[in-house]
Amino acid sequence: IRGSGDYSGHVMEVWFKNENLVSWLDGEPYVTCPDLITLLDPATADALSNWGEDLRKGREVAVIGIKAPDLWRTPRGLEILTPRYFGFDIEYRPIEEIMKGR
Incomplete structure (x- = not known):
């Protein structure tokens, strides 16, 4: 996802397996599961699916991150x-820690 406007010059990648699970911003690990990564249509705020026509090349999207429910942040979660768990050598960092100072 190539940034535009305030995000021009930045690139975000999102890996998914049914759901969006891992993201990188400018090549560095960013928001990851268990926190949520959601793609929206910026004009309507409708959530976009990873399947079908929702994510065609060139479509403008907004990416938002949401804190995971506490259950997923327990040691077992x-x-x-x-x-x-999905084979990435990336340490989980809570989204609120990532967003501090942004």
Whole structure:
């Protein structure tokens, strides 16, 4: 996803397996599961699906991150829903920690 406007010059990548699970901003790990990564139509605020015509090349999207429910942030939740579970050598960082100072 190539940034525009205030985000011009930035690139975000999102890896998904049914849901958006891991993101990178300018090549660096960014928001990851268990926190939520959602793509929206910026004109309507409708959520976009990873399947079908929702995400065609050139479409403008907004990417938002949402804090995961507390259940997924417990030790057991973090055993089964982090980037490592999906084979990525990325340590989970809570979204509110990532967003501090932005």
